[in-house]
Amino acid sequence: MTIAASIGIAAAFLTTVSFVPQVFRVMRTRDTHAISLWMYLLFSTGLALWLVYGLMLGLWPVIIANSVTLLLSLIVICFKVRSPKRPAQG
């Protein structure tokens, strides 16, 4: 494997697993106030399109990485839409 390919795999791994601590945080605290719903809606739509792109071209790393991130992103959205609203601070 080339150095570039190794770096690409490490990059894909990190950007995918990075959402795990965010999911754990909202599960633990149930606090989603600071989280932008628009961010997660746009991000999830983008991930769904990456998934379609991967499926069309048969790119398994793209399919796997984006499926996992999409699942994590949708979990954050579920907590966000179910959390009670409170006034913005500051």
Place this chain on the structure above:
Amino acid sequence: MTIAASIGIAAAFLTTVSFVPQVFRVMRTRDTHAISLWMYLLFSTGLALWLVYGLMLGLWPVIIANSVTLLLSLIVICFKVRSPKRPAQG
């Protein structure tokens, strides 16, 4: 341009710009309590590696998309580390 390429461009655009509403939200409210610092640290490291990958292979779309997202992600980290801590809720 193929349909797959168009979908890929739309996907890259959405996953990049999705962080703009999150940056605006933390700038407006100064509230970062629900945001996971670990998520943004891992995500930014991954984006930096994508940037290296793009630079090594001369992939301009990868370089541009990841530079923009990395900048937005670092802004969120700056607000997060500068915000006063408060106890976790619930």
